[in-house]
């Protein structure tokens with residue numbers, strides 16, 4: 001459905017790429033969260049899917065089409081298969097709710113009859129059945145986002161791209177928007193959503209792709225928001241159980257001798273996981289502690305922490 005093959009995007013006048021060697025595939029019907037700190041490349045990724053920008057290196061395929069092979073005159077037609085929602089709604093302030101949604105059908109040449117049927121249907125679906133004659137300023141933020149979603153999906157796109165769609169909304173309103181996006185996804189639309197909202201990501205338990213500095217550092221099924229990148233570099237020290245402690249000291253020693261025990265060698269700090277590490281196979285706890293898969297051995301770059309003095313000094 002969406003395929004990035006070794007994609008790098010470096011903006012003119014910048015030396016550091018916004019996206020760096022990104023390879024990934026999003027399958028039909030998936031709901032994918034794109035997470036990462038500000039500037040990590042999420043919006044750049046979405047812009048590339050939309051063909052608003054072109055990659056500096058690598059290839060992008062969307063709905064089976066090589067975006068590099070689509071001429072500029074065919075781009076509007078290509079975008080009919082995509083819906084887009086933004087944090088700031090981007091409604092036309094002088095048009096009613098109905099007209100905002102209808103406009104997106106008018107520009108692609110849909111008939112009046114089609115519009116008269118489709119718009120009320122989609123407004124009902126997003127929960128705005130009775131508000132089609134209101135103007136955007138007469139709506140709450142959550143309602144404005146529902147209009148924006150209605151506009152994005154009225155033409156039944158195969159893919160919905162959402163760039164921080166809950167960024168301006170309170171938690172309860174955000175939850176309503178996420179329910180709506182889940183319904184749209186359940187009806188067959190693939191959803192790709194960039195977000196900073198940890199609560200939503202943790203609750204939804206969908207695929208999570210995490211970017212750091214333009215590179216994918218995590219691709220996890222049913223993931224949480226919590227980053228694994230720091231634990232991969234410096235895993236948290238597991239809490240020893242009473243039995244572990246007892247087993248580590250088979251013969252109780254006198255207090256004096258125990259104090260003279262040599263300090264264990266400090267463990268070398270593991271390198272950051274290279275971009276090619278299939279971090280999707282590194283499961284994490286909700287606190288981000290990396291746990292190797294049972295029987296699979298530790299992932300590349302993983303170091304079991306051994307030295308108490310590997311902890312940061314206070």
Ligand SMILES: Nc1ncnc2c1ncn2[C@@H]1O[C@H](COP(=O)(O)OP(=O)(O)OP(=O)(O)O)[C@@H](O)[C@H]1O
Nearest residue numbers: 011012014018036037038039040041042043044045
């Ligand atoms: N048009 C542009 N020209 C130059 N640099 C850009 C441009 N757009 C983005 N960048 C740079 O590319 C990097 C990635 O930006 P991007 O907007 O993709 O990040 P993001 O993860 O979406 O951030 P946020 O969460 O704040 O929206 C940043 O360093 C940013 O400054």
